[in-house]
Amino acid sequence: MTDTAPTVRRSDATRAAILRAARERFAADGYDRATIRAIAADARIDPSMVMRYYGSKEGLFAAAAEFDLRLPDLAAVPVERVGETLVRHFLDRWEGDERMAALLRTATTNPSAADRMRSIFADQLAATVADVVPDRAEAPWRAGLVAGQMLGLALTRYVLRLAPVVEIEPAELVGWLAPTIQRYLRGTGPG
Amino acid sequence: MTDTAPTVRRSDATRAAILRAARERFAADGYDRATIRAIAADARIDPSMVMRYYGSKEGLFAAAAEFDLRLPDLAAVPVERVGETLVRHFLDRWEGDERMAALLRTATTNPSAADRMRSIFADQLAATVADVVPDRAEAPWRAGLVAGQMLGLALTRYVLRLAPVVEIEPAELVGWLAPTIQRYLRGTGPG
């Protein structure tokens, strides 16, 4: 019994090594400063292999920074705990994964990465949040406020690495941010 | 009556033109993608003039992105309004000034800009905040939480330009964020 489709190629190990090195470099240095040559050196292969397997630097980044929030279904959680659920979910998703840092470092200067960021946080998040917001028409800007708080956390903790923010335990972080998110989602606002 | 010191040089106009062009380019493109040649072209002078007047690209950026938060003295405002005061101050300071975007776009990839950001938000802010926090020892991490929220706003509004966040009026933004900052500064926290 032989495989009819090449489900496993001999080069899969190389592809994986490139991807791993690319994630580290993009996360640490951002898109522009992470060079194909450096990534190839980390993966111990020739730069031309990167081109063969991923087409271009943009293609490599797209593969390395692919990122789905995998947002939970908020309709399934008690409405007074949606804030806590969301904060905990983001932290679970980000801790120990370098892709968020890579995406954030790149999105500040690379237009296509910024677009991806916008579609993730303005569209995906707004759609998820719409189920739990008092008025569905308010979903966009409520999601925007949530994105501001959560991306600010990601920025200070994973990218800028402000010492006091890095040192706070995840559980404590949830305790402080959850009420904020809860209010942005459900609060009646100023006035 | 002649000036003994050259208080006004004939090249001041050029220096100013370079600085203005540099601020725009750095804010729009970030440090790496903003080239000296492009800045010089905007300022309608030769790239070598940039080197003569600012020494290097790093020196130019240091001059163009110099930024002081000019934080208010929080001890002088009613303690129940420190959050609102702080949020309003940040917005006043950032709206219509491109330096924050330039600094933010650069700090994500340039180590020295990241250092500047850290010193501004971890040190300056923590020092200001210490006057108003329940326990001075808590100033660092409380300032960290505040930095997270405020930098997240700057990121989504001035850098990523998430449409819903851009469209919110400053006054309304103050209304939503002030309670958050107030709690990060004065709240008793989770538990």
Next chain:
DNA sequence: TATGTTTGCCAACGGCTGTTGACATCGACG
């Protein structure tokens, strides 16, 4: 064994970058 494909390395290309030094021009001053 012979043949075709996959995997990898090597050398090079064209382009853009920050930076430098030589040279022209202008204004002020003796």
Next chain:
DNA sequence: CGTCGATGTCAACAGCCGTTGGCAAACATA
């Protein structure tokens, strides 16, 4: 006038970048 410093232009350097095409070795298939 002549001198000198300030201001500005021009051309070039050396280095790094993404990307390309050719060629060798390993492998699969017959």
